[in-house]
Amino acid sequence: MSLTLEQVKRIAHLARIEISDDEALTTQGHLNGIFQLIEQMQAVDTRGVEPMAHAQDVSQRLREDTVTEGDRRSAYQAVAPDVEAGLYLVPKVIE
């Protein structure tokens, strides 16, 4: 498998990372080298093997649907780039 330059740019867009033409070219070389390493997996017959998502065979723990944390909104918003009246500000999305 070999990624084309167009594919590299598409992946960068999917990952929401701006990429210049020069960077895309360098990235293409690196990613194709890494995928060459990854391709070794394709030679292995894994039919019937259950995918392992997790190191421990335990099921997700559930808890009561009750409030467990105090209100620390102002502390958490103090580290935000732009807030107003308790809201996070971003460029206008809906006209």
Place this chain on the structure above:
Amino acid sequence: MINASLKQLSQALAARQISSVELSTLFLDRIERLNPTLNAFVTVDREKSLLMARAADARIAAGTAGPLTGIPIAQKDIFCAEGWTTTCGSKMLANFVSPYDATVIHKMHAEAGLVSLGKTNMDEFAMGSSNETSFFGPVRNPWDSSRVPGGSSGGSAAAVAARLAPAATGTDTGGSIRQPAALCNLTGLKPTYGVVSRYGMIAFASSLDQAGPMAASAEDCALLLNTMVGFDERDSTSLDRPVEDYTAGLDKPLNGLRIGLPKEFFGEGCDAEVMAAVRAAIAEYEKLGATTVEVSLPNSHLSVPAYYVIAPAEASSNLSRFDGARYGYRAPDYANLEQMYEKTRAQGFGAEVKRRIMIGAYVLSHGYYDAYYLQAQRIRRLIADDFVAAFKQCDVIMGPTSPSTAFKLGEKAADPVQMYLSDIYTIAVNLAGLPGMSVPCGFVGGLPVGLQLIGNYFAEGQLLNVAHRYQQATDWHQRRAVIA
């Protein structure tokens, strides 16, 4: 005092031979003098540290101190610590002052009374094996300043090796505690997945990440591990298990211990002199009463390929939170929301982090998910099953931690694949979720060599015992780098 063990420091504090303020000052002064060369710490805050030291002295005076109260420690900058800049080695978080404590930090500060000396340098978002991907520049290996300390916990390793701190925390997703421990002559332990809480530990690959201690000896690691473990309802994968005292079994004799030697770890691909040091360590274990048996991990050669699908897939999901909206860096100029995301992430992340996010985005995308992501998870199962089979024949598995000693700064930086292969012996342990250690076992050309110990699930106590007995019979772990 600089070279004292945690036990000796604990005794000195309890006997009032030294106060925590005096001890902390000793290390803070050393950091001030030596860190400009080593770059092991990215944040030091003398006032904050001394405040903790004074509180520790008060606890000691009041008779409410624990065994490690007042002992200084270095914290990997992946752990959120309230009021401390927490960067994870990234421009993205260069100005992020954490509003809360990670569970590990809370346990060490509020419960154990340890004194944080500062936050240590690391590969950006723990992605690297040399500490060269850090936004804050590379760390130098105290044994040879032209060489890397390993990574991603490179700052923690260099700090302890240069005795800028008596001990440190690290995290290990594919070898990030064990490999730098090996390259800097330290003892490092990655616990079984789920034993130490991941809450407040900035996530790289959530099914693999695990925190652990890095120190001069197995005994020091056991004392530290006691303060780090425990069930945490804030971590959905934390395991609810009975509490153990990891120092309790350190002295057990090793008579009858069965050591498994995977033939795949003793073939090609490892430096011959490193291998000779590892074999000499195993011969020492035989003198201590252990026996060896050849075992096989037939799928271990697939661990690096499977890891570079699974870890980037999880990373691409975890790092989607860095969008410039809620915390961290935001690009100065953008015309709309999408541009804000794309420019923020282009400017805030370094090259290696971008590569891994992109690999992850690709292997999770429509049409490639089955061929890459699911295939990698199936291979992960095969790798874990290999260990289950091997542990039917042995109690502990041994081999090299790293295929070479510390390499030169810049030597592997241009080729990601060469860098990835430096974790060839450590990654399988994370995929299986097992505990692993690195223990100093010799030198090649003046550079340290690490012996890797791999245990069965929850065998941390046994690993520490096996390491401790070796350290009672050898002095490799007591050798110190000579620093100008």
